[in-house]
Amino acid sequence: MKKILTVFFLACLSCVAMAQDKDNVIDEIVWVVGDDAILRSDVEARRLFMQNEGQRLDGDPYCAIPEQMAIQKLYLNQAKIDSIEASESQVIQQADQWINWAINQIGSREKLEEYYGKKVSQIRDEQKEQFREQQIVSEMQRNLIGEIKLTPSEIRKFYNQLAKDSLPTIPTTVEVQIITFEPKIPFDVTDAIKARLRDFTEQINSGKMEFSTLARLYSEDPASAPRGGEMGFMSKTDLVPEFANVAFNLSDPKRVSQVVQTEYGYHIIQLIEKRGNRINCRHILLRPKVSEKELTEATVRMDSLYTDLKADKFSFEEAATFVSYDKDTRNNKGLMVNQNHEGNNYGTPKFEMQELPQEVGKIVYDMQVGDISKPFTMITDKQKEVVAIVKLKSRTEQHKANLSDDFQAMKNLVEQRKREELLDEWIKKKQKSTYVRIAEGWRNCDFKYPGWVKE
Structure with missing residues (x-):
C-alpha cells in the first residue's frame, strides 16, 4: 500500500506537469454541469488513482470518468435545492480515520506531507470535502429512492423471469x-509487565526518553508503534471503556497515565491533543506472553x-x-x-x-x-x-440461487435492481433540465446516459 500511495502521489504530480506541457495550457475545462466545471486535471487524477488501485473501467476512461463526475454533480446540485447537508461530525470522523490510516500505511506524518507536498491539515481539509460530497450524494440517493417495499410475489416473479444461467451463484x-x-497468566508475568511500564513512565517523566521513542522500540501495537504510539483522533466509542476512561481524563500532555489493563493487554497513555469530543493520544502496549x-x-x-x-x-x-x-x-x-x-x-x-x-x-x-x-x-x-x-x-x-434456500439473497438482488432503475430514471430526467457543455474532443463517447450531448 505504501508503494501504491507513493506512485499515486508521483502520478498526480506527473498529470499536472502533463497538463502544463500540452499546448502550454496549465489546465482546461472539459465539462460544465450546471454551474460546476470539471477540469482535465480532475479527470487525469481520478484515472491515475483508479489505475493504481487496480480499479477497472469499461470503455474509454476519458469518457467514463467525466461522466461519473458529472452524475455526482447532478446529485450535489439537487442536494443544494433540497437543502441536504452532511453531518459535520461524521465528516470530521471519516477524515480523521483516513488520515490515521494513511499515516499508518506510509509510516509517519512527515512522510505523508512529503508525498502530498502539503501539510496534514491541508490534506485533512481536502479529505473532508471528499467525504462531505460522498455523504451528501448518498443521502440524496436515499431520498430519491425512498423505502422499497417488495411483496413475496414480486420476488417470485423476478426469479421466474430470470434465465437459469443468469441466476447468481451462492458460495459455500x-x-x-x-x-x-x-x-x-501467572501473577509474576503481569507484575513484571506493570513494572516495565512504570519504568518507562519514570524515564519519560524524568526526560531521559521520549514517549514516542519508547513506543517505537517496545510497543506491541503494530498499528501505532511505527508512529511513536500515536493513535490519531478518536471518540470514546472508538476505544474500549477502560482505555477511554483514563485517556479522556488526561489533561497534561507532559504527564503519563497510570498502567491501564484492557482486553488487549497493559498500556500507558500520553495525551497529545483534545478536539471537542475526540482525542489524540499515544500509548505503549505490552501483552503477557503465554x-x-x-x-x-x-x-x-x-x-x-x-x-x-x-x-x-x-x-x-x-x-x-x-x-x-x-x-x-x-x-x-x-x-x-x-x-x-x-x-x-x-x-x-x-x-x-x-x-x-x-x-x-x-x-x-x-x-x-x-x-x-x-x-x-x-x-x-x-x-x-x-x-x-x-x-x-x-x-x-x-x-x-433458489427461492427456498436463498429468498433473502433474491430479495436483496431485486431491491438493488429497483434502486438502480429509480436512479437511472432520475438521472435521465435531470439531464434534460440541466445545462451541460462538453468540450470538443470529449464528446465522441459511448456514454452510459446519451442525454449529455444535446443537439
Whole structure:
C-alpha cells in the first residue's frame, strides 16, 4: 500500500506537469454541469488513482470518468435545492480515520506531507470535502429512492423471469460454534509487565526518553508503534471503556497515565491533543506472553472437555454458555457471528470460508455437519493466544440461487435492481433540465446516459 500511495502521489504530480506541457495550457475545462466545471486535471487524477488501485473501467476512461463526475454533480446540485447537508461530525470522523490510516500505511506524518507536498491539515481539509460530497450524494440517493417495499410475489416473479444461467451463484457458507479457553497468566508475568511500564513512565517523566521513542522500540501495537504510539483522533466509542476512561481524563500532555489493563493487554497513555469530543493520544502496549506450560495445561483441560462432549455428558451449547471465555459468543450458545458480511449491517451467522479466522477455517474445511474438532490453538482478534474447540453447525454448498434456500439473497438482488432503475430514471430526467457543455474532443463517447450531448 505504501508503494501504491507513493506512485499515486508521483502520478498526480506527473498529470499536472502533463497538463502544463500540452499546448502550454496549465489546465482546461472539459465539462460544465450546471454551474460546476470539471477540469482535465480532475479527470487525469481520478484515472491515475483508479489505475493504481487496480480499479477497472469499461470503455474509454476519458469518457467514463467525466461522466461519473458529472452524475455526482447532478446529485450535489439537487442536494443544494433540497437543502441536504452532511453531518459535520461524521465528516470530521471519516477524515480523521483516513488520515490515521494513511499515516499508518506510509509510516509517519512527515512522510505523508512529503508525498502530498502539503501539510496534514491541508490534506485533512481536502479529505473532508471528499467525504462531505460522498455523504451528501448518498443521502440524496436515499431520498430519491425512498423505502422499497417488495411483496413475496414480486420476488417470485423476478426469479421466474430470470434465465437459469443468469441466476447468481451462492458460495459455500457455514455456521460455526466455538468454545475458547484462555491459558492462565501467572501473577509474576503481569507484575513484571506493570513494572516495565512504570519504568518507562519514570524515564519519560524524568526526560531521559521520549514517549514516542519508547513506543517505537517496545510497543506491541503494530498499528501505532511505527508512529511513536500515536493513535490519531478518536471518540470514546472508538476505544474500549477502560482505555477511554483514563485517556479522556488526561489533561497534561507532559504527564503519563497510570498502567491501564484492557482486553488487549497493559498500556500507558500520553495525551497529545483534545478536539471537542475526540482525542489524540499515544500509548505503549505490552501483552503477557503465554508460556508452554500454561498452554499445555489449557490444552489438557480442553482435551477433557472434548472427551465429555463426544460422550454426550452435556451439549456443546451448554458448554459454550458456561465454560467458554469468548464473551462475543458465550451468550449465543457459542454461535459465531459474521459482522463483516457485505450487505448485512447486523451480522449473520453464515460465513464464507475466507471470512472465518484463518485457524478456524483450516479446521472447519474438512469437517462434516455436527462434527466437533479436537482442541487447537488460535490467535483472537484481540491478539490473545487461546485454545479452542469448534462445532460445524451447518454447511450450505455452493449452488445457483433458489427461492427456498436463498429468498433473502433474491430479495436483496431485486431491491438493488429497483434502486438502480429509480436512479437511472432520475438521472435521465435531470439531464434534460440541466445545462451541460462538453468540450470538443470529449464528446465522441459511448456514454452510459446519451442525454449529455444535446443537439
